[in-house]
Amino acid sequence: METDFVAWLTARLPADRRLEVPLGDDAAVLRPPAGRRTVVTVDMLMEGTDFILRADCPPRAVGHKALAVSLSDLAAMGARPEAAFVAVALPRHGGEALGREIELGVETLAAAHDVTLAGGDTNAWDGPLVISTTAIGSVAPGAAWRRDGARPGDLIVVTGAFGGSLLGRHLAVVPRVREALAIAARFPVHAAIDCSDGLSLDLARMMAASGTCGVIRLADVPIHADAVRRAARDGGTALDHALGDGEDFELILAMPPEAARALVAAAGTPPLDLPLSVIGVVEEGAGLVAETGAGVRSPLEPRGYVHDFGS
Amino acid sequence: METDFVAWLTARLPADRRLEVPLGDDAAVLRPPAGRRTVVTVDMLMEGTDFILRADCPPRAVGHKALAVSLSDLAAMGARPEAAFVAVALPRHGGEALGREIELGVETLAAAHDVTLAGGDTNAWDGPLVISTTAIGSVAPGAAWRRDGARPGDLIVVTGAFGGSLLGRHLAVVPRVREALAIAARFPVHAAIDCSDGLSLDLARMMAASGTCGVIRLADVPIHADAVRRAARDGGTALDHALGDGEDFELILAMPPEAARALVAAAGTPPLDLPLSVIGVVEEGAGLVAETGAGVRSPLEPRGYVHDFGS
Numbered sequence: 001m002e003t004d005f006v007a008w009l010t011a012r013l014p015a016d017r018r019l020e021v022p023l024g025d026d027a028a029v030l031r032p033p034a035g036r037r038t039v040v041t042v043d044m045l046m047e048g049t050d051f052i053l054r055a056d057c058p059p060r061a062v063g064h065k066a067l068a069v070s071l072s073d074l075a076a077m078g079a080r081p082e083a084a085f086v087a088v089a090l091p092r093h094g095g096e097a098l099g100r101e102i103e104l105g106v107e108t109l110a111a112a113h114d115v116t117l118a119g120g121d122t123n124a125w126d127g128p129l130v131i132s133t134t135a136i137g138s139v140a141p142g143a144a145w146r147r148d149g150a151r152p153g154d155l156i157v158v159t160g161a162f163g164g165s166l167l168g169r170h171l172a173v174v175p176r177v178r179e180a181l182a183i184a185a186r187f188p189v190h191a192a193i194d195c196s197d198g199l200s201l202d203l204a205r206m207m208a209a210s211g212t213c214g215v216i217r218l219a220d221v222p223i224h225a226d227a228v229r230r231a232a233r234d235g236g237t238a239l240d241h242a243l244g245d246g247e248d249f250e251l252i253l254a255m256p257p258e259a260a261r262a263l264v265a266a267a268g269t270p271p272l273d274l275p276l277s278v279i280g281v282v283e284e285g286a287g288l289v290a291e292t293g294a295g296v297r298s299p300l301e302p303r304g305y306v307h308d309f310g311s
Numbered sequence: 312m313e314t315d316f317v318a319w320l321t322a323r324l325p326a327d328r329r330l331e332v333p334l335g336d337d338a339a340v341l342r343p344p345a346g347r348r349t350v351v352t353v354d355m356l357m358e359g360t361d362f363i364l365r366a367d368c369p370p371r372a373v374g375h376k377a378l379a380v381s382l383s384d385l386a387a388m389g390a391r392p393e394a395a396f397v398a399v400a401l402p403r404h405g406g407e408a409l410g411r412e413i414e415l416g417v418e419t420l421a422a423a424h425d426v427t428l429a430g431g432d433t434n435a436w437d438g439p440l441v442i443s444t445t446a447i448g449s450v451a452p453g454a455a456w457r458r459d460g461a462r463p464g465d466l467i468v469v470t471g472a473f474g475g476s477l478l479g480r481h482l483a484v485v486p487r488v489r490e491a492l493a494i495a496a497r498f499p500v501h502a503a504i505d506c507s508d509g510l511s512l513d514l515a516r517m518m519a520a521s522g523t524c525g526v527i528r529l530a531d532v533p534i535h536a537d538a539v540r541r542a543a544r545d546g547g548t549a550l551d552h553a554l555g556d557g558e559d560f561e562l563i564l565a566m567p568p569e570a571a572r573a574l575v576a577a578a579g580t581p582p583l584d585l586p587l588s589v590i591g592v593v594e595e596g597a598g599l600v601a602e603t604g605a606g607v608r609s610p611l612e613p614r615g616y617v618h619d620f621g622s
Contacts, residue, residue, distance in 0.1 A: 027352035
């Protein structure tokens with residue numbers, strides 16, 4: 001019964017100073033941090049499209065991923081996560097047990113990032129599992145990282161390594177929340193986006209929004225070991241996997257050159273104990289350009305995942 | 312293509328003073344109204360469960376309903392709507408046209424209530440239509456109407472009339488936003504809930520949260536003409552339909568007696584140009600009691616829609 005599930009959920013959740021009215025009413029009432037903007041992102045994941053429930057993808061992992069992709073969006077805005085809401089359509093048979101497992105995955109990640117779970121909507125139906133997450137964060141006025149602020153001369157910096165996420169990382173998403181906050185506190189960032197659909201595709205989106213051209217130095221793209229593994233299996237190149245696989249959920253940043261170099265030099269100290277790489281430069285123009293180690297340039301067609309419709 | 316849809320959407324939406332970063336980035340950035348709390352509600356509607364797409368339920372009506380149920384939740388908190396986010400899982404074939412129609416339904420209702428559409432998530436899949444709405448409102452600190460504040464001696468006041476919503480009103484939901492704001496500005500309200508699942512069930516929820524008993528004077532329950540029509544068809548009573556059908560999306564309020572009487576006396580002047588009725592009283596105890604015109608009392612089992620799971 002829905003009421004049992006909500007009672008179970010309500011009993012689990014700790015009180016939180018940010019909530020004037022917690023889960024269980026018609027809506028939650030949040031105390032927004034004084035003098036800050038409210039950042040909101042919504043993501044929907046569908047069984048069969050975004051995940052397939054099976055032994056290596058248990059419902060707890062789905063709950064983790066659902067919140068993680070939304071926290072990654074907040075990270076890409078340089079925002080601090082505050083609260084989250086989870087709406088689910090659960091299969092009628094076995095739905096309650098499934099809902100509890102999903103909630104445990106959500107809850108563990110929320111606790112790790114001091115996010116209060118403030119509400120949601122629990123439904124049963126005869127369809128596959130659907131989960132929609134709303135994450136709410138805060139940021140100082142004017143400080144949000146937009147995707148349209150890249151300027152010619154900026155360097156393109158990325159966190160982590162890319163490609164092959166389908167081998168498992170696409171579920172165990174690590175949202176770069178702490179990294180983003182540490183960077184925002186110390187370095188100027190002109191533009192940011194998270195890599196959800198593909199490094200080249202998401203960078204192309206940033207360039208299109210900014211009215212600039214992105215030059216990627218192919219030799220400098222950090223390639224994940226999973227990209228090498230996938231390439232070995234399918235006969236493609238690891239670089240192609242890095243450029244187009246997506247679901248890496250790393251940050252792509254456009255920064256003034258001196259700031260970019262200082263950031264990369266700061267790598268190693270927590271929370272920046274992860275690879276930080278300059279992979280290219282922003283220039284006047286449009287689209288993407290690939291530059292080889294020998295300095296040869298050619299247009300680069302962005303590749304990645306597009307949620308396409310039939311006609 | 313998703314990108315075409317987002318471009319279409321972005322071009323339609325007017326600039327809004329409340330948005331520092333509008334739709335089209337990783338997240339939206341809102342300027343929260345100074346000195347107010349943030350109110351958040353999330354609702355998910357699924358094809359086949361909450362609606363069936365057909366001639367008398369076009370996608371535009373689904374878009375309307377999706378936002379309307381969330382605005383009704385904000386109204387039940389006494390909150391002013393500010394922004395909304397819509398996530399959809401669209402069937403792959405014909406999904407884009409469907410998405411545009413849904414958006415038009417959302418957009419019209421949003422404009423009517425000065426709600427800015429600030430973002431969402433558009434997906435295609437092989438399943439039925441799923442739509443999840445996040446509505447964000449604001450309210451003065453401590454002023455939100457909770458469901459746990461009813462006190463013995465309060466009168467129970469409802470807007471509108473109940474029952475038979477399945478004949479069409481369950482789609483053409485009129486969220487009581489203006490009414491709630493007008494009431495909140497002029498009258499003390501101890502507790503509130505909107506009637507989504509059934510008058511008796513939602514009142515029972517308020518009583519359970521408040522630790523009180525609700526006495527409903529059956530002769531005073533405002534019965535909708537649709538309840539009479541449904542009763543004529545199925546041989547039940549119109550009163551039973553009024554008490555248990557749900558999806559009326561009217562407000563149920565617990566108010567001090569003098570305030571309740573003053574509110575009912577104020578009916579007729581916009582935005583309070585709708586029926587306002589005292590249907591009972593809050594007493595010590597628990598659960599619901601039905602009182603006949605002759606003053607005979609008996610326990611009333613709450614009835615309404617519960618999103619139940621199989622075992």
